[in-house]
Amino acid sequence: AQSVSQHNHHVILSEAASLELGCNYSYGGTVNLFWYVQYPGQHLQLLLKYFSGDPLVKGIKGFEAEFIKSKFSFNLRKPSVQWSDTAEYFCAVISNNTDKLIFGTGTRLQVFP
Amino acid sequence: SAVISQKPSRDICQRGTSLTIQCQVDSQVTMMFWYRQQPGQSLTLIATANQGSEATYESGFVIDKFPISRPNLTFSTLTVSNMSPEDSSIYLCSVEKGSPYEQYFGPGTRLTVT
Numbered sequence: 001a002q003s004v005s006q007h008n009h010h011v012i013l014s015e016a017a018s019l020e021l022g023c024n025y026s027y028g029g030t031v032n033l034f035w036y037v038q039y040p041g042q043h044l045q046l047l048l049k050y051f052s053g054d055p056l057v058k059g060i061k062g063f064e065a066e067f068i069k070s071k072f073s074f075n076l077r078k079p080s081v082q083w084s085d086t087a088e089y090f091c092a093v094i095s096n097n098t099d100k101l102i103f104g105t106g107t108r109l110q111v112f113p
Numbered sequence: 114s115a116v117i118s119q120k121p122s123r124d125i126c127q128r129g130t131s132l133t134i135q136c137q138v139d140s141q142v143t144m145m146f147w148y149r150q151q152p153g154q155s156l157t158l159i160a161t162a163n164q165g166s167e168a169t170y171e172s173g174f175v176i177d178k179f180p181i182s183r184p185n186l187t188f189s190t191l192t193v194s195n196m197s198p199e200d201s202s203i204y205l206c207s208v209e210k211g212s213p214y215e216q217y218f219g220p221g222t223r224l225t226v227t
């Protein structure tokens with residue numbers, strides 16, 4: 001079955017630490033990749049997306065993600081986190097076979113000042 | 114982008130009753146989606162609702178349990194019928210807007226069934 005895995009369920013960091021959240025998917029073929037963020041008490045927001053082209057994509061608030069096709073991965077990174085980055089982060093994938101957005105289980109990030 | 118509102122934002126319901134959740138978008142969209150997010154789990158697609166056609170349900174979800182209406186291009190409803198405690202979840206609607214496959218989500222409806 002097609003799936004999306006986020007291996008880090010809960011990450012705790014201090015401000016200014018670097019962040020990398022893992023995301024792996026099990027689809028073959030062409031995929032479109034997304035990271036969504038849900039801040040406390042707010043709705044899901046699109047953080048960044050990859051459709052094609054440069055595998056390193058930049059999103060809002062200093063986040064970036066790298067698509068590595070050979071590893072079926074789309075890891076999210078930020079060089080220096082802030083307290084305001086405390087949120088839940090979801091990786092999601094659509095393949096051209098399914099046309100359905102499949103979500104990972106999410107990673108809860110807590111950043112302490 | 115799109116601005117999406119949902120009503121109610123939360124509700125506590127008795128077993129065996131039904132609840133209808135409304136989703137309103139600030140602009141016309143073709144594709145709307147309904148998701149469920151159970152406690153501690155990820156989002157699962159319930160169905161896709163396109164205006165003018167029957168909703169398409171995902172495996173494990175049936176129309177009798179989750180009837181959906183899509184009367185126009187800015188509005189949809191999801192009904193959770195004959196509720197049981199297992200239906201306690203956050204229900205979210207989303208729309209596809211802008212780039213293909215790019216979805217925007219509503220704030221969700223937190224449902225608790227007692």
